[in-house]
Amino acid sequence: MTRAADDLSSFIAQCRDRFQTALEFALPLEHGAAPRLMEAMRYAALGGGKRLRPLLAYAACQACGGKLSQADIPAVAVELVHAYSLVHDDLPAMDDDSLRRGQPTCHIAFDEATAILAGDSLQTRAFELLANSGDYKDGQRLEMIRALSHGAGVSGMAAGQMRDIEAEGRALTLEELERIHYLKTGRLITAALLMGAIAADAPAEMQDTLARFGDLIGLAFQIQDDILDVTSTADVLGKPSGSDARHGKSTFPALLGLDASRDRAQALCREAHQLLDGIAEGRNTGPLRDLADYIVGRSH
Amino acid sequence: MTRAADDLSSFIAQCRDRFQTALEFALPLEHGAAPRLMEAMRYAALGGGKRLRPLLAYAACQACGGKLSQADIPAVAVELVHAYSLVHDDLPAMDDDSLRRGQPTCHIAFDEATAILAGDSLQTRAFELLANSGDYKDGQRLEMIRALSHGAGVSGMAAGQMRDIEAEGRALTLEELERIHYLKTGRLITAALLMGAIAADAPAEMQDTLARFGDLIGLAFQIQDDILDVTSTADVLGKPSGSDARHGKSTFPALLGLDASRDRAQALCREAHQLLDGIAEGRNTGPLRDLADYIVGRSH
Numbered sequence: 071m072t073r074a075a076d077d078l079s080s081f082i083a084q085c086r087d088r089f090q091t092a093l094e095f096a097l098p099l100e101h102g103a104a105p106r107l108m109e110a111m112r113y114a115a116l117g118g119g120k121r122l123r124p125l126l127a128y129a130a131c132q133a134c135g136g137k138l139s140q141a142d143i144p145a146v147a148v149e150l151v152h153a154y155s156l157v158h159d160d161l162p163a164m165d166d167d168s169l170r171r172g173q174p175t176c177h178i179a180f181d182e183a184t185a186i187l188a189g190d191s192l193q194t195r196a197f198e199l200l201a202n203s204g205d206y207k208d209g210q211r212l213e214m215i216r217a218l219s220h221g222a223g224v225s226g227m228a229a230g231q232m233r234d235i236e237a238e239g240r241a242l243t244l245e246e247l248e249r250i251h252y253l254k255t256g257r258l259i260t261a262a263l264l265m266g267a268i269a270a271d272a273p274a275e276m277q278d279t280l281a282r283f284g285d286l287i288g289l290a291f292q293i294q295d296d297i298l299d300v301t302s303t304a305d306v307l308g309k310p311s312g313s314d315a316r317h318g319k320s321t322f323p324a325l326l327g328l329d330a331s332r333d334r335a336q337a338l339c340r341e342a343h344q345l346l347d348g349i350a351e352g353r354n355t356g357p358l359r360d361l362a363d364y365i366v367g368r369s370h
Numbered sequence: 371m372t373r374a375a376d377d378l379s380s381f382i383a384q385c386r387d388r389f390q391t392a393l394e395f396a397l398p399l400e401h402g403a404a405p406r407l408m409e410a411m412r413y414a415a416l417g418g419g420k421r422l423r424p425l426l427a428y429a430a431c432q433a434c435g436g437k438l439s440q441a442d443i444p445a446v447a448v449e450l451v452h453a454y455s456l457v458h459d460d461l462p463a464m465d466d467d468s469l470r471r472g473q474p475t476c477h478i479a480f481d482e483a484t485a486i487l488a489g490d491s492l493q494t495r496a497f498e499l500l501a502n503s504g505d506y507k508d509g510q511r512l513e514m515i516r517a518l519s520h521g522a523g524v525s526g527m528a529a530g531q532m533r534d535i536e537a538e539g540r541a542l543t544l545e546e547l548e549r550i551h552y553l554k555t556g557r558l559i560t561a562a563l564l565m566g567a568i569a570a571d572a573p574a575e576m577q578d579t580l581a582r583f584g585d586l587i588g589l590a591f592q593i594q595d596d597i598l599d600v601t602s603t604a605d606v607l608g609k610p611s612g613s614d615a616r617h618g619k620s621t622f623p624a625l626l627g628l629d630a631s632r633d634r635a636q637a638l639c640r641e642a643h644q645l646l647d648g649i650a651e652g653r654n655t656g657p658l659r660d661l662a663d664y665i666v667g668r669s670h
Binding site: 108158184189233 | 497
C-alpha cells in the first residue's frame with residue numbers, strides 16, 4: 071500500500087465507527103410511529119456504500135481545524151439526502167434498478183409505495199437533524215441547512231436528475247454533460263464539504279476554496295463513474311454495469327474516449343490538489359487530498 | 371351569508387393575494403437549472419386548493435399578535451410540503467389518482483419521474499425558504515424548521531401515510547383510525563399553526579394551546595373528508611369520490627355511521643373553540659374559530 075492509501079485507510083477507520091454510530095442514532099429502530107417506514111429508511115441508509123460524502127464532511131471539518139465529532143451531524147445529514155436520492159432514483163419510473171450495493175434496491179426489498187415514503191422521510195430527517203442534533207450555534211445550523219437545501223434541491227441535485235432524464239437518448243455536448251453532472255453530483259459533494267467547514271466555524275474564504283474543490287472532485291467522481299460503468303463488472307460495482315448505454319445516456323468515455331476521460335479526471339484531481347496548496351500552513355489537508363486521489367483511482 | 375362566514379371570507383380575501391404572491395416568489399419561473407422541474411413544481415403548488423394550512427398559519431400568527439406578513443414564509447413552506455405529499459400520494463404506486471383539484475395530477479400532466487422529482491424538490495424548497503427568506507431571527511427560523519420537519523417526517527405525515535397504506539383492506543378500530551389521521555393530517559396542520567405562532571414570537575404556552583387546537587381540528591378535518599368521500603360527487607370534490615371504498619380504506623362513516631361521524635366532527639370543533647376561550651383577551655382568535663367551523667361545514 072502506498073503512503074497516501076495507508077493514511078486514507080487510517081482516516082477512514084477513524085471516521086467509520088463514529089459515523090455508523092451517529093447514523094444508527096439518527097434512525098432509531100424503536101421508533102414507534104411507523105415501524106415499517108423506519109425499517110425501510112434504515113435499509114436504504116445503513117446498508118453500506120462508500121460514505122464518500124460523510125468522509126468529505128469529516129475531512130473538511132478537520133482541514134478547518136475542527137474535531138471529527140463536530141462533523142457527525144452534517145456527515146449523517148448529507149448521507150441521508152444521498153440515500154433518499156438513490157432510493158428514488160432506483161424506482162421503476164426513474165432508473166428501474168433492482169440492485170444497489172449488491173443488495174435488492176429498496177422498492178424490491180419492500181415495495182414501491184414504501185420506497186417513495188422512505189426516500190421522502192430520509193430527506194425530512196436530514197433537515198430535522200441539522201435543526202435539532204449535536205452541539206452547534208443557531209447560525210451554524212442555519213448555514214448547514216442552507217448549504218444542504220441548496221445542494222439538494224431545484225438548484226442542485228434534483229435539477230441534475232431532471233436534466234439527466236431529459237437528456238436520455240439525446241447526444242449531449244461535453245459542456246451539457248458537465249453541467250448535468252455538476253448539478254447532479256457536484257452540488258451535494260460541495261454541500262458535504264461546506265457543512266464540514268461550517269461545523270468547524272471556518273471563515274468564508276476557506277468555505278469558498280472548499281466549494282471550488284468540491285466542484286472539481288465532483289466532476290472527477292462522475293467521470294470515473296462513467297469509466298467504471300464501461301470497464302467494470304456488476305460483481306465489482308455491486309450494481310449492473312453498462313447501465314448508461316442501456317438508458318441511452320451520454321457519458322464521458324463515449325464523448326471523449328476512455329484515455330482522454332482518464333486524463334481529464336486526473337487533471338481535475340491535480341487542480342483540486344493545487345487549490346488546497348493555497349490553504350494556510352498547519353492545516354491538515356491530507357485526508358482531502360487522499361480522498362480526491364481515491365475518487366479518480368477507485369475501482370467501484 | 372352568516373356573520374362568521376362573512377368574516378371568514380374577508381379574512382381569506384386578505385390572505386389570498388399575499389399568499390399567492392409569496393408562493394409565486396418562492397417558485398420563480400425563470401429558474402434556470404431545470405425549467406421542466408420548476409414547471410412541474412409550480413403546476414403542483416400553484417394550481418389552487420383550499421390553502422387551509424396557509425390560512426391556519428396566518429390565523430395563528432394574527433391570534434398571537436403578529437402581522438399577516440410575518441406568516442408569509444411559514445404559510446408557503448407548509449403548503450409546499452402539503453403539495454409534495456399530494457404529488458407523491460397520487461402516484462400509481464400510491465393512490466394512483468389521475469384527478470386533483472379538477473385537473474390532471476402531476477404525473478399525468480408530466481410523467482412519473484418528473485412528479486417524483488417535483489415532490490422531492492418541493493420538500494427541499496420548503497426548508498430552504500425557512501432558512502433563507504423573510505425577516506426572522508435565527509432562533510425563529512430553526513423553531514419553524516423543527517416544527518415542519520417533525521410534522522412532515524417519520525413522526526408525522528409520512529408515518530401516517532405509511533400506516534394508511536398498511537391498513538388498506540384491513541378493518542381498523544376507531545382508535546387505530548384516529549391515530550393514522552392524527553399522524554397523516556393532524557401533525558402538518560399543527561405544524562402550520564405552530565409556525566404561525568413562532569413567526570409572531572408567541573410564548574410556549576400559546577404554542578401548546580395551538581398545538582392542541584391543531585390536533586382537534588386535524589381530526590375533524592379528516593372525519594369531514596371521509597364524510598365527503600361518501601356523500602359528495604367528483605364534480606364538487608375536484609377528485610373522484612368513493613375513493614376510500616375502492617382502496618379498501620377504513621373510514622369514520624363506515625365505523626361510526628354518517629350521523630355519528632358528523633356529531634363527532636362537531637364535538638371536536640366545539641372542543642377546539644373552548645381551547646381558544648382560554649387565550650388572553652384582546653387576542654383576535656376569530657379567524658381560527660371560523661376556520662374550525664369551516665372545516666366541519668365545508669362541502670369539498
